[in-house]
Each structure stands twice: as structure tokens, then as C-alpha cells.
Amino acid sequence: MFLGLDIGRQYIKMVAMNKTKDGYKLLDAGHRLVPEPNQAFDPDKIDTHHWVMAIKELLRQQGLNPKKVKTLATGISGAAASVKQITTMEMPTDELESAMTFEARKHIPMDGTDAVIDYQILGSNDKEVDKVDVGLVACTKGVLNTHMDLLKECGLKPGVIDVDPIAVTNAFTYLKDMPNDGLAVLLDIGALSSSLVVWGSGQQYFTRDLPVGGHHFVKEIVDKKELSYTEAQDLLYREGVSSVLKNDSSDDQSGLSVAERSVFDNLIEDIRRSLRFYAKQTGQSFFLKILLTGGAADTPGLTDLISSKLNIDSDILNPFDGIEGADSLSVENPSQYVLAMGLCLRAGMEK
Ligand SMILES: Nc1ncnc2c1ncn2[C@@H]1O[C@H](COP(=O)(O)OP(=O)(O)OP(=O)(O)O)[C@@H](O)[C@H]1O
Ligand SMILES: [Mg+2]
Known part of the structure; x- marks a missing residue:
């Protein structure tokens, strides 16, 4: 089973799917409020403890056994990370690595810890010769560690750590032509x-x-x-x-x-x-x-x-449109699950 877990600031959302011959089968989807119910939502009063409780309760509520999860995917919010497409000179890998780290530091809110980067060469730039387009994703080590610690506190094994806007894009490209x-x-x-x-x-x-x-x-x-x-x-x-x-x-x-x-x-x-x-x-x-x-x-x-x-x-966007198994599931507000769906699809891409 692949699990996409969207740790939002007000709601935790999860989508669980299995792979089939030609796609995915939806097993379950559910959500849980992070703050106390029936109260004014006050973001300043939410801390790690609330997220840990809400995640654990969501898994219990859905009857999901974390041991059955083959790969878990979660995401870092777009505000704490940077996702950029950059055009740069063609250069050897090690030089590109340090150029990208240098570039990343300009775009992420630095917190005294190092930048963590991931990048992919998308291809040669179609306007300038000798230049390549690179997709660059970055956050700080501090942000990444806090995220992993949260998952471990919930008894979950961190798997793929994606970035929210990319996961939403992945859900969209999977669902729509x-x-x-x-x-x-x-x-x-x-x-x-x-x-x-x-x-x-x-x-x-x-x-x-x-x-x-x-x-x-x-x-x-x-x-x-x-x-x-x-x-x-x-x-x-x-x-x-x-x-x-x-x-x-x-x-x-x-x-x-x-x-x-x-x-x-x-x-x-x-x-x-x-x-x-x-x-x-x-x-x-x-x-x-x-x-x-x-x-x-x-x-x-x-x-x-x-x-x-x-x-x-x-x-x-309804993430359950055309997904096998979605008919037997009733969710009130499907669009709330797009990110969790994108994360689950990302988990499914892992070998
Ligand atoms: N039926 C609805 N109509 C309009 N708004 C709704 C409805 N259901 C939920 N919302 C609103 O959606 C918001 C919660 O959405 P979501 O779960 O995507 O947020 P989150 O991921 O927890 O937050 P964030 O992405 O900012 O961290 C709340 O502000 C809530 O009031
Ligand atoms: Mg959200």
C-alpha cells in the first residue's frame, strides 16, 4: 500500500492506494482536524503536539496499520521550500551542484542550517546555446529535520519527502491530459x-x-x-x-x-x-x-x-475522478485531497 499524507495547518489528509496493472486502485481517503473541534481556529496555538495527535488519530480512525505501508510520501510546504526553474551554463556535475546550492540559498528562508537541494537537468535551453534548464528544489536542513522528527514521533517511517506544489502538479498531470x-x-x-x-x-x-x-x-x-x-x-x-x-x-x-x-x-x-x-x-x-x-x-x-x-x-479539481475504487468511497470535499493524492502517486513511483 502506498500512503500520501498531507500535513496541513488545519487538517491532516491521507490517501492510500495500491498499484494495479494499469494504474492505481483507491483503498481509502480520510481527514482529521488538527486543532480542537468547534472552536475558532487559531493557528498560533497549533504546535507539534497537535500534529502528532491528529496524525495518529487519523490513522486510527481510518483503521490504517502503518506497517502495511510500503512507501509513505509527505510534503514540505511551498512556503518553507523553493521550487525554481533555472537556466544556467552547461557545466560538470560537481560545479553544477555547488552552483545550485549557491542559487538555492538566495531563495529559501535561511535558518542557520545548511541548504538541502535536489535538482534535475530538464534539457538544453531552446533560446541560448550552451545553456541548460534545471529544475531546482531546496529547503534547509532545519526544515527537513523538523519534518522527519514529526513523522518519527507519529511512529511513521519517513519515505519520500516531496514539495507540496510539485505534488499538486503531479496529481493534476496524472488526472488530466x-x-x-x-x-x-x-x-x-x-x-x-x-x-x-x-x-x-x-x-x-x-x-x-x-x-x-x-x-x-x-x-x-x-x-x-x-x-x-x-x-x-x-x-x-x-x-x-x-x-x-x-x-x-x-x-x-x-x-x-x-x-x-x-x-x-x-x-x-x-x-x-x-x-x-x-x-x-x-x-x-x-x-x-x-x-x-x-x-x-x-x-x-x-x-x-x-x-x-x-x-x-x-x-x-476532483482527484478521485476516474480513479478505480473511488465509487465506494464517500468524501465531502474531494478537492481537499488533491495534495494527498499527488503525494500518494509520488510514493507509488518509488521502487
Ligand atoms: N465546504 C467548504 N467550503 C468552503 N471552505 C471549506 C469547506 N471545507 C473546508 N473549507 C476550508 O478549507 C480550509 C482547509 O483546507 P485544507 O485542508 O486544504 O487546509 P490545510 O491544508 O490544513 O491548510 P494549509 O494548506 O494552509 O496548511 C479551511 O479554511 C476550511 O474552512
Ligand atoms: Mg494544505
Whole structure:
């Protein structure tokens, strides 16, 4: 059995699959809240102890015996790691190794420990001779060790340690056929941040962490409607974007100033800026679709709002679509499992 475990800041998600002759068979999927239930989610109050408890309880809840797991895959968040596509001179392996380490240090939040890197030569650059494109992934030893210690504390044997945005991309490429032309935009909307990926076959890979997530959606409703956290959460799940965008008592006539922009406008503005940056860097701007993943992707009205504001088709990605065994499983919010699915697929690639 292969296990993908997504250790989110509000929910732990797991997907377990077996390999079949021509793909994968879904065995189980489940999630568990990290903080205490029925309370306002306060990210500052979450520590290692909460994650360890939640992971152990999730495995127990799903009746999963860790000993039966052939390979476990977990991920480092996009905020703690760097994923970059770099163009560099062709050079011998040892030189490339130190050039990449040097490069990585510029992009990751350094914490006094060394950088850990992994890279892959993607091929020769199609514009400049003598240059190659390299995919570079990096984090610090401190981040990696903390992650491994957490897994060991849960009684799990660390296996593949992936990086979240890459795992989301892997899930997407497994599930959808990517046309030869054009770019897909993936947006994993978690609790505290969203991870944006721009990807296309033969195109520059780009990812960025945007500082808006479902927690901020809820908080805005708390503030605007003077509701408790759980009431606001219920309203968000029920009415979605309209619970914030609907006119309330304040008059909405004059053009909205920046301070009055809704949390959804801020998220969309962040996406717009990132796509503009991508287009400027690469000269490519044929964005085919924005696919939402993560727990907050299910916010009613969000895909419509995104498509109308950015003029790019938008949809929610269901990781169980077309997967054998998925029919017998009932999950409330499939998009929340995309990362866990991507991690599980990554575990399945290990020999
Ligand atoms: N049905 C729903 N509609 C809208 N939002 C939802 C729904 N279900 C869950 N959410 C929101 O999704 C978020 C949790 O999603 P997810 O599990 O992807 O986060 P996480 O991985 O724990 O967080 P992060 O990625 O920031 O570490 C919460 O903010 C929650 O309120
Ligand atoms: Mg997440």
C-alpha cells in the first residue's frame, strides 16, 4: 500500500492506494482536524503536539496499520521550500551542484542550517546555446529535520519527502491530459495560504505562495457579520463568496477603496499579479484554465468569481475522478485531497 499524507495547518489528509496493472486502485481517503473541534481556529496555538495527535488519530480512525505501508510520501510546504526553474551554463556535475546550492540559498528562508537541494537537468535551453534548464528544489536542513522528527514521533517511517506544489502538479498531470499548447494554473487554497502553480508542457514551471486561505475567508465574515468563528464558517460553506460580497449596511456606492476590498478580491488580485509576472518573464500568457484544489476550493461561487474577474475558465479539481475504487468511497470535499493524492502517486513511483 502506498500512503500520501498531507500535513496541513488545519487538517491532516491521507490517501492510500495500491498499484494495479494499469494504474492505481483507491483503498481509502480520510481527514482529521488538527486543532480542537468547534472552536475558532487559531493557528498560533497549533504546535507539534497537535500534529502528532491528529496524525495518529487519523490513522486510527481510518483503521490504517502503518506497517502495511510500503512507501509513505509527505510534503514540505511551498512556503518553507523553493521550487525554481533555472537556466544556467552547461557545466560538470560537481560545479553544477555547488552552483545550485549557491542559487538555492538566495531563495529559501535561511535558518542557520545548511541548504538541502535536489535538482534535475530538464534539457538544453531552446533560446541560448550552451545553456541548460534545471529544475531546482531546496529547503534547509532545519526544515527537513523538523519534518522527519514529526513523522518519527507519529511512529511513521519517513519515505519520500516531496514539495507540496510539485505534488499538486503531479496529481493534476496524472488526472488530466495537458494539451501541447497553453498553460494550466493550479491554485491550492488551504487554510492559511494558497499555493499557485503555472505549468504547461515544455513551459517554464512557476510557483508562488499567496498569503490568503480559507481561514481569512472565515475571519472576514466574522468581522463583517459579527458572527462567531463556527457560525461564520457555516455561512461560508453555505453561501460562499456572496456572504461577503453581498451589500451589507455600509454603502457600497462609491468606487471601492483598497481598504474595502474583500478577501476574495485580494486573492484574485494576487493571482492576477502572479500571472502578469509570469507573462512578463516568459512571454507566455495563454492561460487555459485555473483549477482550484485544497479545502477552500469548494467555497460556493469562487470559481465563477475567478473566471469572471480574470477572464480565464475556472473549475474545481476532483482527484478521485476516474480513479478505480473511488465509487465506494464517500468524501465531502474531494478537492481537499488533491495534495494527498499527488503525494500518494509520488510514493507509488518509488521502487
Ligand atoms: N465546504 C467548504 N467550503 C468552503 N471552505 C471549506 C469547506 N471545507 C473546508 N473549507 C476550508 O478549507 C480550509 C482547509 O483546507 P485544507 O485542508 O486544504 O487546509 P490545510 O491544508 O490544513 O491548510 P494549509 O494548506 O494552509 O496548511 C479551511 O479554511 C476550511 O474552512
Ligand atoms: Mg494544505
